[in-house]
Amino acid sequence: MIANFGVVLGEWRALSTGFVNTIWICALAGVLSLLLAVFVSMLLVSPQGAVRRTAQGAVDVLRALPFLVLLFIVYYCLPAIGLRLSAWTCGLAGLVVYNTAYFAEILRGAWAHLPREQEEAGRAFGYSGLGLYRRIILPQILIAAGPVLGNQMITLVKNSAFLMVITIPDLTFMANQVQAIYFVPFESLLVAVALYWVICSGIEWVVRAMDRVALVRGHE
Amino acid sequence: MAWHSLLSELAKGTLTTLTVSIAGIAVGMVVGLALALVRVGRVPIAAPAITAYISVVRATPMVTLALLVYFGLPSVGLGMSPLVAAIATIAINTSVFQAEIWRASLLDFPRGQTDAARAAGMTRAVVFRRIVFPQVWRASLPPLVNELSLVVKGSPAVAVIGVVDLTRVAVRWTTQTYEPITPFLSAGAIYVVCVMCLLRLQRYTERRIVERYGIL
Numbered sequence: 001m002i003a004n005f006g007v008v009l010g011e012w013r014a015l016s017t018g019f020v021n022t023i024w025i026c027a028l029a030g031v032l033s034l035l036l037a038v039f040v041s042m043l044l045v046s047p048q049g050a051v052r053r054t055a056q057g058a059v060d061v062l063r064a065l066p067f068l069v070l071l072f073i074v075y076y077c078l079p080a081i082g083l084r085l086s087a088w089t090c091g092l093a094g095l096v097v098y099n100t101a102y103f104a105e106i107l108r109g110a111w112a113h114l115p116r117e118q119e120e121a122g123r124a125f126g127y128s129g130l131g132l133y134r135r136i137i138l139p140q141i142l143i144a145a146g147p148v149l150g151n152q153m154i155t156l157v158k159n160s161a162f163l164m165v166i167t168i169p170d171l172t173f174m175a176n177q178v179q180a181i182y183f184v185p186f187e188s189l190l191v192a193v194a195l196y197w198v199i200c201s202g203i204e205w206v207v208r209a210m211d212r213v214a215l216v217r218g219h220e
Numbered sequence: 221m222a223w224h225s226l227l228s229e230l231a232k233g234t235l236t237t238l239t240v241s242i243a244g245i246a247v248g249m250v251v252g253l254a255l256a257l258v259r260v261g262r263v264p265i266a267a268p269a270i271t272a273y274i275s276v277v278r279a280t281p282m283v284t285l286a287l288l289v290y291f292g293l294p295s296v297g298l299g300m301s302p303l304v305a306a307i308a309t310i311a312i313n314t315s316v317f318q319a320e321i322w323r324a325s326l327l328d329f330p331r332g333q334t335d336a337a338r339a340a341g342m343t344r345a346v347v348f349r350r351i352v353f354p355q356v357w358r359a360s361l362p363p364l365v366n367e368l369s370l371v372v373k374g375s376p377a378v379a380v381i382g383v384v385d386l387t388r389v390a391v392r393w394t395t396q397t398y399e400p401i402t403p404f405l406s407a408g409a410i411y412v413v414c415v416m417c418l419l420r421l422q423r424y425t426e427r428r429i430v431e432r433y434g435i436l
Contacts, residue, residue: 064369064415068376068387069408076400154279161281165380172284179291186292193280193288200279 004187011178011188018174019195025088025170026157026199029095033156034149036096037103038138044108055104062101067159070098075166091163095156102152110145111137143210144219150207154200161196171195226393226403233389234410240303240378240385241371244310245318249364251311252318257348259319260326270319277316282377285309290381306378306385314371318364325359326352358433362426369418372411386410 008015043055062070071094078085085093114137122136142149164173175192179185255274258266277285289312290305300308329352337347379388390403397403 060416061412064373064412064419065408066373066376066387066411068379069390069404069411072387072391072400073404073408076394077404080400158279158281161283162377164283172281172287175284176287176291179287184295186288186295189284189288189292192284193276196281196284197276197279201275 004182004184005191007182007184008178008187008191011182014174014178015171015191015195018169018171018192021169021174022157022160022171023199025092025095025163025168026153026160029092029099029160030153030156032092033096033099033103036100037107040100040104041107041111042133044104045111059101059105062098063105065098067094067098068162068165070094071162071166087166087168091166091168095160095163098159099152099156102155103149106145106148106152107141110141110148113144114140140217140219143214143217146210146214147207150203150210153203157196157199157203223402226406229389229393230386230403230406230410233384233386233407234414236383237372237375237385237387238414240306240310240383241368241375243307244375245314245364245368245371247307247311248314248318251315253322255315255319256322256326259323274316274319277312280313282309282313282374283380285313286377286381302378302382305381306383309378309381310371310375313374314367317367317370321360321363321367322356325356328359329356358429361429362422365418365422365425369415369422372414372418 040055040059043051044059046052046055071091074085074094074097075087075090078090118136118140119132122132127136160170161172163170164176167173169177171192175188179188182188255270258270261267280288286305286309289309290300290302293299293305333351333355334347337351338344342350375385376387379385379391382388384392386407390407393403394400
């Protein structure tokens with residue numbers, strides 16, 4: 001068993017490639033979906049009923065769908081209607097779309113908990129529309145929702161392991177390849193598990209820091 | 221291939237998905253309660269070991285865990301069929317989350333009640349069976365039902381180790397007919413309906429428990 005770990009560590013190049021790929025695709029997907037979610041959250045509180053209901057319906061369906069199924073729909077169904085994308089683009093698009101639904105719902109929830117007076121005071125000072133949202137509402141809901149968004153990032157990292165199914169060389173894919181070549185399945189996948197733990201612990205550390213900031217700023 | 225053949229395949233896949241999820245969650249519930257009891261009881265050595273174990277498993281993606289269980293465990297002498305490996309994967313994954321649910325409600329339990337029961341002469345086992353458990357499960361039930369919907373959403377991971385669940389039925393149909401849209405959108409719709417029903421069930425159990433026993 002110790003010898004097998006030696007074999008796995010000898011393949012550190014392959015594993016670190018997977019490790020780095022998992023980190024950057026998750027980071028990129030996280031940033032893109034946060035930007036999109038800010039936009040979608042505005043639709044979720046739109047005064048126009050039709051817009052609000054459509055957006056909420058889409059978010060609810062996405063949140064009830066398993067990530068792998070969404071990934072397959074992007075990977076197999078889009079080419080069938082004439083849209084050919086690379087595996088990387090499909091993977092990133094899948095992660096972004098799926099995560100946006102969760103982020104948007106989290107932001108909507110934080111917005112609903114924001115005291116009405118904040119918005120009213122902003123309006124009294126002459127803020128309106130986008131300016132009101134960008135300067136008064138968004139900073140506060142981001143601070144309040146920060147820890148929850150962080151926990152959702154952990155879910156995003158765990159969902160990213162599904163990308164191996166569409167041949168993206170992420171951490172799980174590379175660990176699976178090492179195990180298949182040298183037949184060291186237990187050791188190789190255990191190292192992958194340890195590396196996932198490192199990523200998620202890093203995010204958790206950030207979440208705790210954000211928790212303190214939210215508490216100082218008076219958000220529960 | 222005719223559409224009714226796809227329909228019967230999808231039905232079989234749904235049944236497999238639900239069977240694997242429910243079996244996994246049932247095993248995970250018992251294991252989770254055991255893990256929580258050891259942690260809350262501060263058993264030396266075992267409690268910190270379980271804390272570390274929970275931290276690691278919580279960070280492990282379901283696919284990685286499925287591969288580890290199915291391909292990895294045979295090399296340390298624990299070989300199993302894909303179906304058993306699938307149930308084990310889900311049980312291992314959900315047990316650590318359920319342990320946290322049980323632990324939260326165990327830590328919330330009023331100390332005065334256990335003290336009174338001990339003073340009345342009950343052993344610790346009897347206190348747990350007669351006083352603690354009948355009250356703790358009520359607070360744990362809604363989050364446990366919520367966990368079931370999370371498990372159904374994570375269950376496609378078992379398709380990777382060859383279990384013909386709902387997702388794999390759609391994949392298989394696509395590779396045989398070169399027509400992806402119908403099978404994947406149907407499978408997706410079935411998942412959405414299942415998960416939404418489970419969310420309804422969660423709200424219903426919450427309401428029933430509040431109606432029957434007052435506040436959670």
